[in-house]
Amino acid sequence: MARPRHYDHDELRTAIIEAARKLLEEGGPAALTARALAKAVGTTPGTIYNLFSNMNAVLHEVNRRTFTELAQMIDAAPPAAPRDRLLALADGYVDFMLARRVVWRGLFEGPHQTDTFPGWYTSLIDELIDRIAAPIAQLQPRASARLLAEELFLSVHGVVALAAIERLDLVTTQDPHSLARSAVERMLNWIEVDRR
Amino acid sequence: MARPRHYDHDELRTAIIEAARKLLEEGGPAALTARALAKAVGTTPGTIYNLFSNMNAVLHEVNRRTFTELAQMIDAAPPAAPRDRLLALADGYVDFMLARRVVWRGLFEGPHQTDTFPGWYTSLIDELIDRIAAPIAQLQPRASARLLAEELFLSVHGVVALAAIERLDLVTTQDPHSLARSAVERMLNWIEVDRR
Incomplete structure (x- = not known):
């Protein structure tokens, strides 16, 4: 067994989130267990549950980074007229999913009905939708x-969701x-017809 | 332990598919294991693997029924002008998912990358899409x-897929x-603009 590393509180939290993302990337949402995570950072499941209320909370933190990366990708795009901006957003979203298929799936898989989402989580989603609303406005x-x-x-999501699980070709x-x-x-x- | 029932080959296949659907409905795709299925019909996992090449093949048979029910629902709708027919199809698809959320999810969850689909499976999907194409034509x-x-x-799928996992409200x-x-x-x- 690897010698436990010593972390301070914030370092450990960061190390856990990074290890969680790696587990997700390598094994999909099912690989993200407290036991595997504890092993990856050299701590115990109990320590993880001291820092996170449950494994959903860990996944939410992984998703926070995914949302942030999506926002950065959008904001890095060169200025364009609304039409080109919306097309670039659609292309970028497809590219992001194709490059990071499993991380993208982490946004939509994991526990469902019992899951609750913190305020910062829904705000990040809101801000992403607002980036689509801006050129439309x-x-x-x-x-x-x-x-x-x-x-x-949602209409782009239907395409991307099936492509992410490699079932679009069905x-x-x-x-x-x-x-x-x-x-x-x-x-x-x-929009064009409505404007007339 | 329940006394094993005696089935002939076709009866056992049917019983397995029915039990699989029940397991899916009650516990989601993760509940659909060879062990649980064998227990439900009073047989062994080995017998199940004699009748089905793997658990994907069992899920495909469950999905066959789902596709058939979707087709029956569509075909039972009263004749309507193309616009009303397409709106009714969209409503019906949402209703179907809301009424049979887990069975619907069985169409899209389960093993991904390694899964292959038999010809009859892709034909059933084709026939469903053709039912949307008819009023468009x-x-x-x-x-x-x-x-x-x-x-x-696909644009309706984006809505329905998020609603199915109770995340549309995000x-x-x-x-x-x-x-x-x-x-x-x-x-x-x-279509209207294109026709002008």
Whole structure:
């Protein structure tokens, strides 16, 4: 057995989150157990439960980083007209999922019904949807850009969710990038017709 | 231990599929193990593996019934103009998922990358998508109705998939029926503009 490392409180918390992400990447959501995590950082499951209320809370912290990376990716995109910005967002979201399939799945898998989400978690999701709403608001100031952004996200999510579990080909031979862009085009078309 | 029942080959296969569906409904995809299944029908895991090549094959048979029920639901709908038919399909798909949440999840969960799907399985999915393509073809004979049907399915799937795991409220306060209908409306609008 590896000699236990000595961490201070914040270091240990950070080490646990990093190890959790690695476990998730290597073995999927099912690999993220307190026992495996304790072993990875050289501590005990009890110590992990001292620092996190449960394993959901660990997954939420892993997802916090995923949300932050998604936001950074969006914010790093060069300025563009609303149409190009929305197409770039759709492409970027598909790229992100393809490059980090398992981390992306961690956003949607794990315990369901019994899970509750902290305020910071829902705020991060809100801020991501707002980044879709911003270019829509430039095109459609009258309508609720936020509602349209939610709908656009969900239509792209359908494509990305099936591609993430490698089952998109059960439904279509179209590739995920074209499908995500088509969803954007339909939304832009909808907004355009509404503006007349 | 319950006295083993005696089945003939086909009866046992049917009993296994029925028990598998019940296990799925009661405990989700994770509950569907060879051991639990053998116990439920009073046989051994070895017998199950004589009848099914693996547990994926059992889940595929459970899903066959789900696909058949979806097709029956669609075919039972009264005749309607294409627009109303597509809206009814979207409503029906949301209703089906809400009524049979875990069975619906069985279509998309379970083993991923290593899974292969038999020909009859992909044919059943094809036939479901064709049922969406039929009313689209009435509206848009020039375009590829099938491609648009795939895109419409995927945009509704994004809504239904998040609602199935009770996470739609992380993204939106809109309800799944309105969201699914909005996806249909955007597709109809797209087809309408294209026809001009």
